[in-house]
Structures are given as C-alpha cells and as structure tokens.
Amino acid sequence: MRYLLEKIAATQRTLVQRLTEGRPVNRIVATGGGARSEFWLQMKADMLGVPVVAPASAERACLGAAMIAAVAAGHYRDVREASLAMVQAGKSYLPDQQGRARYASWADQAG
Numbered sequence: 001m002r003y004l005l006e007k008i009a010a011t012q013r014t015l016v017q018r019l020t021e022g023r024p025v026n027r028i029v030a031t032g033g034g035a036r037s038e039f040w041l042q043m044k045a046d047m048l049g050v051p052v053v054a055p056a057s058a059e060r061a062c063l064g065a066a067m068i069a070a071v072a073a074g075h076y077r078d079v080r081e082a083s084l085a086m087v088q089a090g091k092s093y094l095p096d097q098q099g100r101a102r103y104a105s106w107a108d109q110a111g
Helices: 002-020 038-048 060-072 079-086 097-106
Strands: 052-055 089-093
Touching: 002 038, 002 097, 038 052, 038 089, 038 097, 060 079
Parallel strands: none
Antiparallel strands: 052 089
16 A cells, blocks of 8 residues: 555656646645545655645535635635635645655656
8 A cells, every 4th residue: 555655646746846847846735535644645745855734624625615605705805815814724744854765766757
C-alpha cells in the first residue's frame, strides 16, 4: 500500500511541476478523503518539498455550497471574498529532511 501512495505522490509532484512551469509553489492545500490521513499528507509534503495544508473542515463540498449561497444572498461580492472569509486552514505538514532524502530518487520516475 505504501508503494502505491508513493507512486501517486510522485505523479502529483510531476503534475505540479508541469502545471507551475517553474514558478515557485509555496504550499499545497489538500482536499478529499486523503486530507484526513496524516501519513499521506506528510508523504506528499516530503515528495513535493513544500508544506501541505490540511483543511480545517472535513466537509469541503458543503463549505463550497455555503460560500456560493452566501454570495447569492449578497453577504459577499464574489466567491473569492467568501473564500477568504470562510475557509480556514488546518494543520500544516512540513517537508522532513529524511523524507526528502528518501524521495530524492523518485523525482523523475513518475514522468
């Protein structure tokens, strides 16, 4: 199971590198069921080399619906403003030196 998660994280690293085209990435915000796994989030932080932030709320879809409703009701001008007011970050998982060393050889394997 660990190997499968490592391969997924390596693929995510490759995708982030391709999508950002060399621009710096300060953090990754995790969503979905995997955002509840401390093991998985730490692995991604180590593989990606940037902090991975877990959501404070496990119910992200409900929060998104509430933000859209708040905009529609006129409480916020747009979804960005609602997001800034309503979304809170949870725990941050920082890259670990040992973890970074472990995954250094994985850098180009997912490509």
